[in-house]
Each structure stands twice: as C-alpha cells, then as structure tokens.
Amino acid sequence: MRIVFMGTPEAAAVSLEHLLKGPDPVVGVITRPDRPFGRGQKSVPSPVAKLAQSHKIPLAAPQKVRDPGFLTTLKNWKPELIVVVAYGRILPASILELSPQGCLNVHYSLLPRYRGAAPVAWTILNGEEKGGVTTMRLVEKMDAGPIFLQEEVSLAPDETTASFQSKLAPIGARLLLRTIEKLKDGSVQPEAQDEREASYAPMLKKEDGQIDWTLAAQAIERQVRAFQPWPSAYSYLRGKLLKIYRATVVSTEEHGLPGEVIRADQENLWILTGQGALSLEEIQLENRKKLPVAEFLKGTRVEKGERLSPG
RNA sequence: CGCGGGGUGGAGCAGUCCGGUAGCUCGCAAGGCUCAUAACCUUGAGGUCCCGGGUUCAAAUCCCGGCCCCGCAA
Numbered sequence: 001m002r003i004v005f006m007g008t009p010e011a012a013a014v015s016l017e018h019l020l021k022g023p024d025p026v027v028g029v030i031t032r033p034d035r036p037f038g039r040g041q042k043s044v045p046s047p048v049a050k051l052a053q054s055h056k057i058p059l060a061a062p063q064k065v066r067d068p069g070f071l072t073t074l075k076n077w078k079p080e081l082i083v084v085v086a087y088g089r090i091l092p093a094s095i096l097e098l099s100p101q102g103c104l105n106v107h108y109s110l111l112p113r114y115r116g117a118a119p120v121a122w123t124i125l126n127g128e129e130k131g132g133v134t135t136m137r138l139v140e141k142m143d144a145g146p147i148f149l150q151e152e153v154s155l156a157p158d159e160t161t162a163s164f165q166s167k168l169a170p171i172g173a174r175l176l177l178r179t180i181e182k183l184k185d186g187s188v189q190p191e192a193q194d195e196r197e198a199s200y201a202p203m204l205k206k207e208d209g210q211i212d213w214t215l216a217a218q219a220i221e222r223q224v225r226a227f228q229p230w231p232s233a234y235s236y237l238r239g240k241l242l243k244i245y246r247a248t249v250v251s252t253e254e255h256g257l258p259g260e261v262i263r264a265d266q267e268n269l270w271i272l273t274g275q276g277a278l279s280l281e282e283i284q285l286e287n288r289k290k291l292p293v294a295e296f297l298k299g300t301r302v303e304k305g306e307r308l309s310p311g
Numbered sequence: 312c313g314c315g316g317g318g319u320g321g322a323g324c325a326g327u328c329c330g331g332u333a334g335c336u337c338g339c340a341a342g343g344c345u346c347a348u349a350a351c352c353u354u355g356a357g358g359u360c361c362c363g364g365g366u367u368c369a370a371a372u373c374c375c376g377g378c379c380c381c382g383c384a385a
Contacts, residue, residue, distance in 0.1 A: 295337090299325085301336085
C-alpha cells in the first residue's frame, strides 16, 4: 500500500521510522515548514523532515495545506493511505478524502477523551492514572473520527509530559503498523466514538505555566509535571523568573500567605500553597543553570518569609 | 545580523560600575569533640579569575576580537 506520511515533532518521527521498516512503501512525507528556532532564530527542519531527508524520501513542507501546488504534489504521489501523526494543522476535506483509505491518525490519548492539541499534558494535569494511544480515521471534526485500535498505558507517579510522550511514541508506532496490517486484510472495523464521553485538551499557552499559589499543592505539582518540557511551570523570585522543574507535595503546620517561603535551609525550599506546601526539588532562575535545590541554595540565599509571586 | 544574561579552586555563587592581598555557602583532607553520625569545633590542600590581543606602574575588574553556556522568543 502506498503511504504518504504527515507529521512534525519527535514523536511523529518515531512513527515514521517504524513505518519505514514496515512492508509498505512511504512515497512522500509532509511536515510543517522550518521555523526559526532557539537563540539566533535559526531555521531548523522538523525531526520528521530530517528523517525524510536522510532516507531520501520526497518531502513537502507547505505553508498552507490548501495551497493548490501542494495539493497537486500530494495527488501525484498517488497515496492509497495517508498517515497523520502530530502534523500540527487541521486538514481540509480535500485531503481527508484524497486517498482510497482516507487518513489514518495516531492520537496520544484514550479517545474520545482528550481530543485536541495537547492530550498528554492534560492527561497529567488532571491526574489521570492511565493514558494511551488511539488510531482512528480522520474526519473534519477534530479528533472525532471512528476508532480502529486503542492501547492503554499507565502513568508513573512522577510522569511528565516529556517522559510520557516518549513512552507513548513507540507504542503508537507499533499500534499504527498493526492498524495498517488489519486495514489491509480487513480484520478491523472502525468504531464510532461515544460523543457523550468526549473531552478536550486545548493547546497550552505560555501563560498557563504561571503558578497560582492559592491552588492546592497537589494541583501545582501536577502542573509542574504536565508543563515539561513546555511551557514550564514558573513563578517569580525577587522579580526574576523562576522555573520549577520538579517538586513534591509536603504537609505543614505553618500558616502564612500562598507563595510564601516557609522553610529555607541548606537542603530544602518549601513554598506554602492554598492547601499544603510544595517542596521545590529542581529549579532554575532566569539566566542560570537548572539546579537541584540544594545546589541552588548554596549560591542564592533565600529567607523564610520571602514570597514567590506573579511578575 | 531578533532581545537579554553569564563563564571566578571539585559544585553553586559574590567581587567587575569606582583597576591595587581572590571571598562566601558547600565538598575534599587532617586533627579535635562524641557511644556514634551526613552534626559541631580547628587547621589545611586546591585557582591559567573561558581564550587571545590592547591600555596601565598595576587588569577577574577597562577596551577590541574569539569560543562556550543560559533566559526571552517559537
């Protein structure tokens, strides 16, 4: 079966890698255009683009998916199936209906729950014990298509979006290959999603990382894990950005204001929240290195009674 | 040329504006105290102050060039 692959980030590249080892030819790859990235705003190709280039597979990176030239290119590849993994764009009907087998999508949640752009982050943010991967047929409504296969994966207690995403990537890739096999021999029937169970996982915004210290310590701790690697949970110490990479919930008898430092010795930095306290474990001050808190405290004196606060 | 911060014994930092003895919290070593300890006390070792050039009687500090790291931005 001639396959065209659409995807952009690392997780998508993992799927493409597995596809390339499979029996079906990948006749073309579509990814998002190179974007200015990092310091100096240098343009860097996506992980999927790099992989396609190293395998000398025809590559397209259209600015707009409705671009007529691009659509012609896509048609000329004559795909029998289009595989979409974290491409990052909503596809128009013209593409969804372009190949005989339609578009097969790998989504990193247990659909119909967590439809949308950031399923993994929301799974962690909401304190779910299980997440997973689903393969489904793309339809015009976001992540609402009929389901082929699904696999549950349980979350570790210290799971971050980054760690869970990299755990899911190979599982999704294998699920994708199995789905394609079953599609070919007709041994799988897509099953409609239960709309009543649907929930949404919208894209995270930078500002969502700002910590509200009036929330419960447990909720903030989940936010810290969910916002790894982006956009990071953060607050401000003496007007400087303080990113929090790892923290644990601790119980305390102390009273004070949310965000207040209630313990600052050589090893511990505890912050009072709306309910319970948070022991910061790994943090990074603006322009500094990311450090275990004990190392951080050797160079930066923090006094009990200081407050972490919005800028 | 997107904006900004930084590179100082093994770790994390101060000192740089206003040139003149290299400092702090740790770690390490030795000794002491202790039933004992990651605790406490004393002493000690350990540094091309990122690299190169310049200014100066004198440069971690001022000037020029280079390398590396980080925050913003995505």
